[in-house]
Amino acid sequence: MQRIERLGxxxxxxxxxxxxxxxxxxIDWVEAVAENVCPGHVPDSLLxxxxxxxxxxxxxxxxxxxxxxRPDEGRLADLAxxxxxxxxxxxxxxxxxxxAGGSLTASQPLEAGHLLPVPRTxxxxxxxxxxxxxxxxxxxxxxxxxxxAALFSWPGEEMTEGQFLYELVExxxxxxxxxxxxxxxxxxxxxxxxxxALGDLPVEAIAYVHVAGGFERDGVWHDSHAHPxxxxxxxxxxxxxxxxxxxxxxxxxxxxxxxxxxxxRELDEIRRTLTTAPAEGRTVxxxxxxxxxxxxxxxxxxxxRQRLAxxxxxxxxxxxxxxxxxAPEGFDRVRLKVxxxxxxxxxxxxxxxxxxxxxxxxxxxxxxPAFLSYAxxxxxxxxxxxxxxxxxxxxxxxxxxxxxxxRRELERWWRExxxxxxxxxxxxxxxxxxxxxVLHRGRPALRSA
Numbered sequence: 435m436q437r438i439e440r441l442g443x444x445x446x447x448x449x450x451x452x453x454x455x456x457x458x459x460x461i462d463w464v465e466a467v468a469e470n471v472c473p474g475h476v477p478d479s480l481l482x483x484x485x486x487x488x489x490x491x492x493x494x495x496x497x498x499x500x501x502x503x504r505p506d507e508g509r510l511a512d513l514a515x516x517x518x519x520x521x522x523x524x525x526x527x528x529x530x531x532x533x534a535g536g537s538l539t540a541s542q543p544l545e546a547g548h549l550l551p552v553p554r555t556x557x558x559x560x561x562x563x564x565x566x567x568x569x570x571x572x573x574x575x576x577x578x579x580x581x582x583a584a585l586f587s588w589p590g591e592e593m594t595e596g597q598f599l600y601e602l603v604e605x606x607x608x609x610x611x612x613x614x615x616x617x618x619x620x621x622x623x624x625x626x627x628x629x630x631a632l633g634d635l636p637v638e639a640i641a642y643v644h645v646a647g648g649f650e651r652d653g654v655w656h657d658s659h660a661h662p663x664x665x666x667x668x669x670x671x672x673x674x675x676x677x678x679x680x681x682x683x684x685x686x687x688x689x690x691x692x693x694x695x696x697x698x699r700e701l702d703e704i705r706r707t708l709t710t711a712p713a714e715g716r717t718v719x720x721x722x723x724x725x726x727x728x729x730x731x732x733x734x735x736x737x738x739r740q741r742l743a744x745x746x747x748x749x750x751x752x753x754x755x756x757x758x759x760x761a762p763e764g765f766d767r768v769r770l771k772v773x774x775x776x777x778x779x780x781x782x783x784x785x786x787x788x789x790x791x792x793x794x795x796x797x798x799x800x801x802x803p804a805f806l807s808y809a810x811x812x813x814x815x816x817x818x819x820x821x822x823x824x825x826x827x828x829x830x831x832x833x834x835x836x837x838x839x840x841r842r843e844l845e846r847w848w849r850e851x852x853x854x855x856x857x858x859x860x861x862x863x864x865x866x867x868x869x870x871x872v873l874h875r876g877r878p879a880l881r882s883a
Contacts, residue, residue, distance in 0.1 A: 435607045436576050438641045439523050441489060441682025443705055445697065448687070452479035454694040460701070461488060465526075465684055468492035468512075473519040484521065492516040494527040499565045499579065500552035501531035502538055502745035510572040517575050524576045524641060526611045527569070529562065529602075534752040538745035544752045545814040547781050547821075553588035553747070554598045557740045564737065566606045578609035578641035583619035583648075583657035585773045589764025595626060596634020603639045610635070613644035614670040615657060615686075621666075622655035623769075628670045632677060642682030645671055645704055654772055660689035663700055668707050675711035683708060689783075756813040778809045781821060789822035795843045796835055804829060823852055 442462025447455055455464060456479055464483060471480070471492060480490055494513050497505050517525045530549035535541040552558045570577050579602075581595060593601070599610060612635070617628040645668075647661035663685070674680065685701055753759040755774045761767045782805045786793050793801040808828050814821045826848040835841050 435603075435609070435639065438576065438578070438609060438681050441491075441523075441642055441684075443701060444489075444491075444642075444682060444684040445701065446493075446684060446686045446688070447480065447483075447490070448691075449477065449479075451687070451691050451694075451697070452477065454691075454697065455479070456482060458694065458698055458701070460705075463489035463491065463682060463684075465491045465493045465686075466520075468494040468516050468525065469496055471516055471520070473515045476519060480520070489523065490520040491522050492520060492525050494525065495549070496532060497527050497569065498530065498532040499527055499569065500529050500558070500562050501533060501565075502561060502741045502748055503533075503536065505565055505569050505572075507572075510569060514573050517573065522575060524578055524609065525573060526578045526580060526641070528580045528582050529599075530582045531748050534745065534748040538742060539749045541749055542813070543815055544749065544756060545817065546752055546756065546777065547784065547814050547818065548777055549582045550748075550752070550755075551582060551584040551586075551588065553744075554591040554593045554595065555588075556592060558744055559593075559598060559601060560735055560737070560740050561744055563602060563605050566602070566608050570606070570608065576609055576641075578611040580611040580613055580644065581616050583613070583616040583623075583655075585623050585654060585776065586766055586769035587624050594631065594634060595620065596631040600634055600636050603636045608639070609641040610639045611642055611644060612640050612674065612680075613646070614674060615644060615646040615648060615663070615667045617670050618664075618667045619648065619655045619657045622650065622653075629673055632670075632674055637674075637678035640674075640678060640680050642684060643671065643674065643680045644684055644686050646686040654769075656776065658689065659686050662692075662696075663703070668703065671704065672707050672711045675708050680708075753813070756809075758811040774810075778806050781809050781814060781818070782806055784818050785822045785825065788818045791847055792822060792826065792844075795840055795847060797840075800835065804834065823848065827852070 443460060444463035444465060445455055445458070445461060447464040447466045449470075455461060464480075466480060471477070484490055492513065494509075497509055497513070499505065513525055513527075516522075528549050529552060531546070531552055532549060533543065533545050536543040552562060566577065566579065581599065602608060603610065614628075617626075617631055620626045620631075621628050645663055646657065646659045647663045647667070648655055648657045648659070649661050650656070671683070683704055685697065685704060687697065691697075747762070750759075750762045751765070754761045754765075754770060755777055761770050782802055785805065786801065792805075796804060805825055808825050812824070812828070826844055829835065830841070830845055830848060835844060
């Protein structure tokens with residue numbers, strides 16, 4: 435396993451707080467969402483940070499390493515290009531699946547728009563290991579993978595999270611990005627003991643640590659990244675720091691950004707937690723420790739069978755979450771409903787960001803209920819920008835919005851963006867292209883009210 439350089443204390447770089455991050459004292463490194471950084475158009479803020487010697491790590495969210503399909507070559511090439519452009523010492527992704535269906539199951543492709551847990555079974559672990567090896571071979575720098583937060587558990591799991599991660603590291607040599615906020619989330623939502631999870635981890639494989647906030651509602655913890663870091667998360671960080679000195683720790687914040695002074699206060703609290711944690715418990719276990727975990731059971735390791743079984747299971751689950759089909763047997767139906775509502779809410783929030791004209795046209799009060807009604811049984815199949823277009827088309831086809839002026843504006847917006855090429859400057863050219871696109875798709879042209 436290649437050694438990861440010491441990173442220090444960092445913060446998640448987001449466009450909304452870019453200037454604040456540049457001005458913060460003591461920032462050793464930042465993490466940027468990989469899919470939001472184009473190699474040919476790196477934000478000036480990130481370039482200035484790089485010039486100052488601040489390390490930038492791309493953090494991927496769309497590979498779906500825990501999915502049944504092998505990683506997409508185009509996505510791998512994009513992630514590699516971002517690492518090279520940013521001069522990053524490593525890249526990170528998640529132990530999660532984000533899409534299902536498609537050719538493996540001969541069914542409609544489905545997008546979750548969110549990170550969903552993989553079953554902790556040996557079949558799923560075999561698939562994940564192969565996907566990680568493929569990804570490692572495609573990247574110019576080491577890979578670290580993150581444990582995720584979950585609202586529900588898979589039935590029939592064969593390993594704890596710590597055991598699953600330990601075997602993953604042992605078999606692939608991959609590094610770990612440990613999110614202590616996600617350990618807290620899984621403690622509240624799934625009854626999993628964070629201390630036991632940390633005790634099972636190969637702590638020597640940790641590349642860095644995430645710290646973030648969330649909130650609890652009706653006994654469910656939501657990993658929002660939009661709230662202050664709570665004491666229980668800092669306590670888990672202290673427990674981890676008593677076992678190993680992590681190369682890096684990073685504060686994540688994605689929404690509801692506070693004043694810079696508040697972010698700096700949270701960073702100072704993270705530093706204090708690391709420096710005051712007792713160090714006498716720090717140990718590094720030999721890799722041979724994994725041998726004691728071998729149950730000796732005969733395992734059917736036919737890769738084709740494993741991928742197909744995982745594909746069918748993930749497609750059935752995702753269909754229940756985003757398309758309104760019945761919950762697969764063995765799942766907690768109440769928790770799946772909570773997850774389904776959370777996915778719809780996230781879609782509404784992200785679509786409002788990628789297409790801010792929609793809330794403006796419909797009105798902030800009308801946009802959200804209209805989108806949630808659309809999303810409950812209409813899965814996302816092509817990313818958030820496609821989702822925005824599909825929502826506008828659905829609303830127009832169903833006779834909305836009620837206000838004639840808003841309808842005309844929404845139709846104009848949809849026509850400008852639904853063609854195969856970017857909008858032309860001349861209105862007549864835009865309308866002609868939109869009309870051709872409508873005819874090509876085989877649907878009648880939309881009429882304004």
